[in-house]
Amino acid sequence: MIPGAFEYHRPKLLGDALQLLADHGDEARVIAGGHSLIPMMKLRMTQISHLVDLQDLADLKGITIGPRIRIGALTTQAELINHAGLKQAAPILTEAALQIADPQVRNCGTLGGNVANGDPGNDMPGLMQCLNATYTVTGPDGSRDIPARDFYDSAYFTARGDDEILVSISFDAPSGGYAYEKQKRKIGDYATAAAAVLITKVGGKVAAASIAMTNLADTPIWSAGAGAALLGTDCGPDAVAASVIAMKGDIHPGADNRGPVAFKMHVAGIVLGRAIARAWSRA
């Protein structure tokens, strides 16, 4: 398994990177950690003429903690896990990142790559929809913000233009209870089903809830109905059941080596139920 030949670029400035994309059009691709892209290149499922390595771009690095959390696109999963401030401010991110791949892969794989590549198996897109995150992309005409919930069109097709680069991800620091629940076949696998849940509790009742599912459609699924079903309840069995029913109405799993559709539908419900229970217990 050997990648095809390409011309390699390692710009120092974001502007230079954008210029390269502008110059080479759809013959160019950006690479961050490369742990999705390089295997595709090795399997010759992706052929690239100009590879633009983002690793030197300072604009794409760093984590800022505050009421609004900003994470540079080049931040690796390992950096997310090891960032004490982030663990304090948004522990759901740490919980999710620990369930992605394995230690070596988390040292290379980036948050930006995970959300931008559009692979429905990736965990971070669903989580970002749950957090109602915003992706900041920069292109030839400047920067624009795209809500994570509007970013994914279909598998590998996103709202980012070919001439744009994802620079950062930002979201309001979450409050309340959280859970990222993932069923997978083994360490390193994509989800059979995964659920990201955030719940705010006021006066013993759910004041706000956000729910997103991973690898159960060709995009991540933020289920407004699943969250709404919990509002005003104490997350009892009926509320959870209603939430699960609403969620199941939104997902469209396909059969693959992880199992047939009926199994995935069922497990999605179980996984969500467990995520709600854990999030509620932490709310």
Place this chain on the structure above:
Amino acid sequence: MKKMHLTLRVNGKEMETLAEPRELLVHVLRERLGLTGPHIGCETSHCGACTIDMNGKSVKSCTVLAAQAQGAEITTIEGIAGPDGMHVLQSSFREHHGLQCGFCTPGMITRAWRLLQENPAPTEEEVRFGMAGNLCRCTGYQNIVKAILHAATEINTAKEAAQ
């Protein structure tokens, strides 16, 4: 195909070579620099036989392009032993029968070497989680875990004695 001038610091020594940008780091190490310790097992970043240490982190060198590694500081299994012989992890793997065919062993030890720097006194569960990027087909991991836990104790005891 056009080659680039690649400069790396490998096992404490400056090394340079010409390589195509697309070359996989594991090929550069094995075939251009003669470091055949890192092995190629799965080629899709699942098995960890190619694990090396790059800029202070464990990475799978089958999924790093030569060009990406330009200027990197790299440690391979060949650079783990100290001047006075085997590293504690290497002797502990032998002592506790943590290897059989030996094919996964360089990646396994190179990963464990970094793991014990990240977490000098891990529990068994932490070792199993921290080693989950490395597959072994022979040992069933039980003696690998044992070897790493013993090495950690040995390293910590030596450190305490030194203080």
Place this chain on the structure above:
Amino acid sequence: MNDLTPDQIARATNLKGMGSSRKRVEDARFTQGKGNYVDDIKMTGMVYGDFVRSQYAHARIKSVDTAAALAVPGVIAVLQAADLAPLGLHWMPTLAGDKQMVLADGKVLFQGQEIAFVVAEDRYALADAIELVVVDYEELPVVTDPFKAMAADAPVLREDLAGQTRGAHGDRIHHNHIFRWEVGDKDATESVVSGADVVAEEMVYYHRTHPCPLETCGCVASMDKINGKLTLWGTFQAPHVVRTVASLLSGIPESSIRVVSPDIGGGFGNKVGVYPGYVCAIVASIVTGRPVKWIEDRMDNLMATAFARDYWMQGKIAATKEGKITGLWCHVTADHGAFDACADPTKFPAGFFSICTGSYDIPVAYVGVDGVYTNKAPGGVAYRCSFRVTEAAYFIERMIEVLAIKLNMDAAELRRINFIRRDQFPYQSALGWEYDSGDYHTAWDKALKAVDYDGLRAEQAQRLADFKAGKTRRLMGVGLSFFTEIVGAGPVKNCDILGMGMFDSCEIRIHPTGSALARLGTISQGQGHATTFAQILATETGIPADQITIEEGDTDTAPYGLGTYGSRSTPVAGAATALAGRKIRAKAQMIAAYLLEVHDNDLEWDVDRFVVKGVPERFKTMKEIAYAAYNQAIPGLEPGLEAVSYYDPPNMTYPFGAYICVMDIDVDTGVADIRSFYALDDCGTRINPMIIEGQVHGGATEAFAIAMGQEIAYDEMGNCKTGTLMDFFLPTAWETPHYTTDHTETPSPHHPIGAKGVGESPNVGGVPAFSNAVHDAFRAFGLTQSHMPHDHWRIWTIANQLGLHG
């Protein structure tokens, strides 16, 4: 060592002989990255070769356009079947008496089949060129189901066999049929089954999987045109057999072929066969005059070389009302893929599957096996087992469980009342094997006690009550397995591969200063031969193991042997080693007698020396004797101290064991957690307990993988769905359970040191233990049989079909 003096104990300990957990001599190089595997070999002028492989499972090849590939800078040649045909090498014989295309000859029969072999200066140009070869296919109907392959109107897969109604193993009854192999008394068995009190009947499927060693297959072929010598380094579990095959195919005399197995990164059966890559690398080296390296990538490995299992086993087991088994009937539909390339002894097209009466005293039995062609990869190798023994063990250990359900009996007790008793050994099985030794009741009782079997059943009953009361959604399963293996192939009278008798060999040279070199016909792939064979010799010759070098794998130096697979190294080569050691000792005794000026018979062996009987201060150590062998003129004796032994085993060996797995199953997600795994092995005399324990851990982990998720799966178009380690399940340290090991020791009566072999027992016995645990968890709800692998969705499906999801 109970009756030894402290001095003798000290000397014996110093030898690190049999019974010592000696640390491995291999480990210094492996832990420091200094192993020498085939892909580490680099030669001046070496070029690389690799295949254009078929995208389709069944297609006619209309044309192959290589022009663009040949235009890639650095590309040297593209070989096709037509290039090999003049040499007669476009097809090659398989180990099973069939033939296999080396490069596609008009059509392809499985996805990943080799179509053309491209040779280039480096791997990168090679990969680019392979992508540029344009193959024009005409798709043909695909058959991936062996039952459909036997339908009257099924597509003809092997057109080359048109009109051939006889194959290597008798009559072919259909165009996609390979052989029918029958053992036992069919009429008597069917009569017992039809008249029995109780009959349990079940279809037991052991799915297709793959040995998947971490190192793939590969070789470097180097034809030296000056001296006419071909050297072939490669991942060969049987280097001498490869030499013989290479000679037969190429016409080069065996004396001009050197085959070398360097360090091998795991084999597990994957590296027994002869693959098109070896043939093409040799031809390419002859054509180009340069060394040619071929290394499979992981997808090639999983898709094209050496699958294992794929046995559909229809069984009927008959018993009295009290549970005494009266007969066993079995018919197997064996899916061999596109070519019959099973690595079995020639006379056994279904291997030793007829060991399927297991550990039980079954008076009458019958087995019939039909081998069938399909559009799947060839192979059928013994993946960490002796030929088809793991299929047999799984079959009988599932049938016992199904019978227990039918009888409403405890499955442990059902096993106990049917075990072959200790006083019945040597035991003649209904299917023709002579079990050499065993003590099953002792092992079983020890195992059940160790796991507190009654306590587990009580806990399980409580869990079931809690589940029914809605207090838990987790069920508990207790998986029992008692297995008997048949290993150490084998007696030359009935075991051969391509006509080569399955003996093995050892050649020993004792050096003047008392150290030694021993060479064997086997080859380690992680088993630690360099460590353990030295231990056997240490005990036999009194030379410390640390002063004995073991060499294997170079056909120019090692004596002829049949290689390492089927747990045969210790039973066969280990015996040869012990006997060669005894020849050394016999000569040493004569030398010592001369030196001590006594009669041979006045001497006795004492750990590391010969002592004059009754005069302990008069002795000669082996070291002294070795020196004398080279510097004294001893009347009637040749100088030197060397010996060679070719060992033809009188029988197989029959290791056995008791494995018990406790599992908790989440019925809502299908996730199974292995709570504990207990493994008791009886491999006869134990040479190195540390290595035995390591073998058990590793084999049990392979069993865990196979039972719980590992498979080679195809879609209806014959596309392999499990071509990378994303989908082909190899567990990590995180998923793998913790093992508790135990043993009993029943030495083989016919083996010189009583050893039986152990490496494969944990795979053979482990798979039924894991699978039975899954089945046992659902026994109370009426489950009798559900096919492996028991991954999440399949376990969930069991629960769903039993109505456990409300």
